Amino acid sequence: MVTAATLGEVLDRAEEHLRAAGRCPVSLLESMDAMVELRRLMTVMGHYLADRTPAHMPPAVGWAGKTGPGQAVIDARDAISQAAAGLPAGHSRASQLRPPAGLAGELGRAATALAAGRDLLHTHLATSPDGQWLDRSPWAPVIRSPAVTTAVATQVMRWAGQAERIAARLAAACPPGSAAEQGLQGATPWLKLAGLVLQPTQPPGPDAAAGKRLLRAIPTARLPRRRLPSSGEPATGLPAEITLSAERLRAAVFATHDHPAPVNADACRWIATASAITTQASQHLLHTHTHHPTHAQHLAAAAAALDQASQAWRQAAISWLPIATAARGTTSPATNDLTDLMLRLGRLAWNDPGWSPTSPPNSYRRPAEDSQLTTTLAATHQATDALATLGIDTLAAITLAAHTRQLHVLTRTLPDGYDIPRRYAPALTQHTRPLLHAYQHAQQATIHAAQRLAVIAVALDAPSAPLALARAACAPPPSGSTKRQPDPGPSIASGHQPAPAAAYPASAEADYEPSASQRPTAPQPALAPGASHAATHTRDAPRQPDRAAQLAAQDLPGPGTPRTPIVRTSTPAGRGPSVAHRTTAVRPRAQRRSPRP
Amino acid sequence: MVGMGNVDGLRVQLAEAAEAAEVLTAGWDIFAFIAEAAGRLAAESGELFPALMSVAVAAAEGRDAVGFAPSLPPGQHAADEEAPAEPDTLRALGAMSDILPALASQMRELAQPGAEAGDRQACRHAAGQADLVGELLAAVTAW
Numbered sequence: 001m002v003t004a005a006t007l008g009e010v011l012d013r014a015e016e017h018l019r020a021a022g023r024c025p026v027s028l029l030e031s032m033d034a035m036v037e038l039r040r041l042m043t044v045m046g047h048y049l050a051d052r053t054p055a056h057m058p059p060a061v062g063w064a065g066k067t068g069p070g071q072a073v074i075d076a077r078d079a080i081s082q083a084a085a086g087l088p089a090g091h092s093r094a095s096q097l098r099p100p101a102g103l104a105g106e107l108g109r110a111a112t113a114l115a116a117g118r119d120l121l122h123t124h125l126a127t128s129p130d131g132q133w134l135d136r137s138p139w140a141p142v143i144r145s146p147a148v149t150t151a152v153a154t155q156v157m158r159w160a161g162q163a164e165r166i167a168a169r170l171a172a173a174c175p176p177g178s179a180a181e182q183g184l185q186g187a188t189p190w191l192k193l194a195g196l197v198l199q200p201t202q203p204p205g206p207d208a209a210a211g212k213r214l215l216r217a218i219p220t221a222r223l224p225r226r227r228l229p230s231s232g233e234p235a236t237g238l239p240a241e242i243t244l245s246a247e248r249l250r251a252a253v254f255a256t257h258d259h260p261a262p263v264n265a266d267a268c269r270w271i272a273t274a275s276a277i278t279t280q281a282s283q284h285l286l287h288t289h290t291h292h293p294t295h296a297q298h299l300a301a302a303a304a305a306l307d308q309a310s311q312a313w314r315q316a317a318i319s320w321l322p323i324a325t326a327a328r329g330t331t332s333p334a335t336n337d338l339t340d341l342m343l344r345l346g347r348l349a350w351n352d353p354g355w356s357p358t359s360p361p362n363s364y365r366r367p368a369e370d371s372q373l374t375t376t377l378a379a380t381h382q383a384t385d386a387l388a389t390l391g392i393d394t395l396a397a398i399t400l401a402a403h404t405r406q407l408h409v410l411t412r413t414l415p416d417g418y419d420i421p422r423r424y425a426p427a428l429t430q431h432t433r434p435l436l437h438a439y440q441h442a443q444q445a446t447i448h449a450a451q452r453l454a455v456i457a458v459a460l461d462a463p464s465a466p467l468a469l470a471r472a473a474c475a476p477p478p479s480g481s482t483k484r485q486p487d488p489g490p491s492i493a494s495g496h497q498p499a500p501a502a503a504y505p506a507s508a509e510a511d512y513e514p515s516a517s518q519r520p521t522a523p524q525p526a527l528a529p530g531a532s533h534a535a536t537h538t539r540d541a542p543r544q545p546d547r548a549a550q551l552a553a554q555d556l557p558g559p560g561t562p563r564t565p566i567v568r569t570s571t572p573a574g575r576g577p578s579v580a581h582r583t584t585a586v587r588p589r590a591q592r593r594s595p596r597p
Numbered sequence: 598m599v600g601m602g603n604v605d606g607l608r609v610q611l612a613e614a615a616e617a618a619e620v621l622t623a624g625w626d627i628f629a630f631i632a633e634a635a636g637r638l639a640a641e642s643g644e645l646f647p648a649l650m651s652v653a654v655a656a657a658e659g660r661d662a663v664g665f666a667p668s669l670p671p672g673q674h675a676a677d678e679e680a681p682a683e684p685d686t687l688r689a690l691g692a693m694s695d696i697l698p699a700l701a702s703q704m705r706e707l708a709q710p711g712a713e714a715g716d717r718q719a720c721r722h723a724a725g726q727a728d729l730v731g732e733l734l735a736a737v738t739a740w
Contacts, residue, residue, distance in 0.1 A: 265661065266654075266657075266661065269654045269657060269658070273650045273654050277646075277647045314640075317639075317650055321636045321654075321657055324661045324664065328665070329658075329722070330658065356736075357647035357651040358647070358648045358651060358652075358733055358736035358737055359736075360740045361644035361645065421671045421672060423664050423669070423672070424664060
């Protein structure tokens with residue numbers, strides 16, 4: 001989450017100018033310009049709060065209604081609006097392209113920086129013709145989350161205090177009884193009130209720090225361009241490049257979430273293979289740190305979880321080999337970024353700048369250096385989280401494809417009773433069931449590994465901690481459900497640390513039974529049960545994976561089950577004839593010939 | 598199924614293929630052979646999985662590219678036989694890397710403008726996969 005300009009960088013600039021404004025001498029000569037800029041600053045502050053009110057934001061989890069922090073945000077917004085109303089509007093000299101030095105100039109620059117920060121947040125959201133917010137990036141649900149709303153409220157509370165002090169100083173410099181003095185005197189109590197109203201919304205210290213860190217980590221929605229791995233990439237730069245590839249992979253998954261392409265066996269084989277290799281490399285990296293003086297046990301558990309995930313992905317990849325689909329080819333944004341991710345993690349893990357999957361097996365292990373632990377951890381966390389995200393959508397698509405008979409197999413893999421003079425035939429339940437089971441296991445094992453890594457990342461304050469915080473921000477509140485959730489293992493975070501990985505869809509986590517080596521030794525109260533549609537990569541609209549989850553709960557159809565038009569099954573233009581053209585209906589030989597004795 | 602005898606048979610099959618249907622059939626058999634052999638080894642291997650599975654995945658993509666070509670005649674691949682020992686399979690895979698340039702060349706010839714569009718597309722794709730599988734196998738067998 002450090003690959004693009006972040007909100008923290010923009011807010012730092014605003015804070016810098018606000019602090020400078022607080023130190024500037026106040027002169028009567030520029031008081032009018034300063035008042036205009038102060039009003040502009042307050043207007044932007046009010047916009048930050050207005051964005052968080054239910055009228056503007058889709059109801060966030062636990063945020064709708066007229067009580068609680070939502071009402072405080074509305075009241076604070078109104079108070080700031082009242083404060084601004086008494087000050088003159090218009091354009092000051094400070095609003096020019098190059099505002100002058102002095103109080104008005106500093107206030108103008110602060111207001112401009114705050115407006116830029118708000119614009120950055122809005123790059124993740126769009127407005128539909130009917131006025132509804134639409135998510136434009138994987139960060140959008142995070143921005144709409146209560147955690148970010150609380151963090152924004154904290155910031156506005158601080159800014160209101162600074163504005164109040166500046167208004168009081170300006171008022172003291174104005175002639176007593178003048179309109180300017182009266183306007184400023186009228187603004188200060190409203191600003192104080194805004195701060196007081198927001199005060200009760202402030203979370204306890206550790207949560208406030210986590211919220212601030214999450215807010216500051218929000219990047220612009222514009223993703224950096226793909227940077228192809230090169231053999232000259234220095235090892236020290238690989239973790240940042242891995243983060244970039246993981247961010248891009250998550251964005252690619254998000255982009256196709258609502259409009260998935262037909263399942264493509266070529267791509268699926270490669271995705272499963274690359275996922276197996278990536279998790280293997282991650283396991284290798286973590287394993288070198290399992291001597292850590294304080295976190296050895298947790299790192300070893302995370303490495304074991306990654307090993308499980310790698311084994312599961314291997315099985316999924318092998319299950320794909322005899323299966324074919326009408327859609328073909330492995331080139332897509334997701335496969336490209338996944339390949340980059342795999343290559344970089346492999347090069348980091350095996351300490352070989354030219355490593356590729358066909359490199360000879362190398363027994364050399366990168367020596368563990370504690371100073372590199374957090375960056376190594378962040379790289380593995382970013383990669384595993386991205387794989388988990390990809391796995392959720394892939395499983396949903398494959399489940400639908402299996403149920404709509406889009407998967408085909410080599411006819412020689414059919415049972416003896418089938419005699420089909422073609423190379424491919426529609427897959428039977430006996431083919432699709434192991435594939436789906438392999439995928440479910442791989443996906444759940446990957447999520448489990450990501451959860452373990454998230455907990456350690458927060459505890460060690462690794463560079464990927466904001467990713468864990470973002471997942472936690474989108475986790476639904478405890479619903480009282482008794483449904484068992486996967487356990488991330490022994491908690492090493494403080495009691496105030498958020499549950500970092502509860503934000504994966506319930507369909508992805510249900511019924512996951514870790515192996516004996518993964519079973520936790522202590523209960524995990526930090527995890528929020530009942531994870532469902534509020535996940536980071538879910539939308540408010542009905543989703544295809546929900547349908548997939550329903551299908552997954554059913555038994556797969558047999559050869560004679562009629563097709564169900566759930567997803568589009570047409571062959572993409574230029575892809576050649578459909579599978580159906582090249583195959584014949586699967587009929588047991590007994591139906592066409594005399595039954596076998 | 599996987600042994601040096603199969604490699605010799607596939608080499609002869611490709612060499613004797615004259616018609617498009619025969620070349621496509623030989624191509625499908627070669628890709629299917631490599632996908633199965635490499636996949637079987639990858640499933641049994643630990644450290645070799647990345648290399649062998651990369652070969653298997655690329656070969657399966659080539660197999661399916663040919664498999665949906667309009668001119669590929671109907672027919673089945675031979676049924677599985679008992680799996681041979683691992684060294685035989687590895688040796689067979691190594692030998693296959695010699696056949697792949699010829700396969701790529703013949704596929705490119707089939708992809709000429711006169712061919713049916715579906716065949717052209719399939720053969721272009723298959724030729725690229727033959728090159729890729731050949732490169733991967735060469736890297737693996739060079740260890």
